[in-house]
Amino acid sequence: MTHSEPNRRASLLLIYTGGTIGMKQDPASQTLKPFDFSQILEEVPELRKFAYRIDSYTFNPLIDSSDVEPSLWQCLAKLIKEKYDQYDGFVILHGTDTMAYSASTLSFMLENLAKPVIFTGSQLPIGIPRTDGRENLVSAVEIAAAKDTNGDAVVPEVCIYFDNMLMRGNRASKVSSDNFTAFKSMNFPPLAEAGINIKYNTPLIIRPADRNAGLTVHTELDTRVSILKIHPGITPHVVKNILCGEETRAVILETYGCGNAPGKEWFINLVKQAADSGKILLNVTQCLSGTVNMNLYSTGKTLLDAGVISGYDSTTESALGKLFFLLGRTNDNLIVKDMLVKNFRGEISK
């Protein structure tokens, strides 16, 4: 663990997409409304104490993150590319509901990232006395500005900062709808923990592969992906519709335990039919932690033999973003199958 010195002259771009954090009570109607984000320094005067240059960019329209679409990720990626040389780091304020999806997909879209991109939000609006938004925002800003003694960003990754924890974005999931600890990274340790000091877990932080190459932004996303959550009582009709849908290039199977699914003949036949037709079938566990290992039980081995690919310890959110990104790069499903098992941004432990 290392500590960093706050970077006094940092310049940061705060990007507000919507969500609870940027709301305050409208005195007239007594309802929560988004506030004018260009006034963020008036709302959170603590930010002035850093003496950073903090600019803000507000999306129009602001959205509840339940309405997030890949087009928002494309806009975010393009915005970061456009502003990349002007800022030391980026803080993205986003609703919590789909934050893990957005952070996951952005992590794949931004290749060779050398600057922090920190997502944060809050469970209570910033204009409410007990808000968690102030601490989340202030610490996310400090992390986005932190530089090491060489002048490099301490955390040049896409992350989620929430309730004292900095998590790799593609490892985090929303785990609570009403607790301040709204996110957890179950299969990977935090990249930093904020207490009296912010302690960075430096050996775990990924640095850009090629410092001179600059940022590459991949905006092509192919969303022809479905998710099939296995459950007792699942019917052939439902499985067939999801696995064999004509428009579907890939299906994420959310399986039991270490990657197990029913061994019934009709189920395995449908899996084989989908795999034989060229569809990509990716196995992730519905357990909150742990990894897929299809060699352990015969029900898992049958899936492996049918052509199902291991998602290892990936979250579903990350598996979805990775598929959108890889399918967007090629029309050849065989190439995608090969690439899926590779670790691109620290999203799987292999």
Ligand code: ASP
């Ligand atoms: N529904 C809100 C959203 O995701 C909740 C939040 O901001 O935390 O935009």
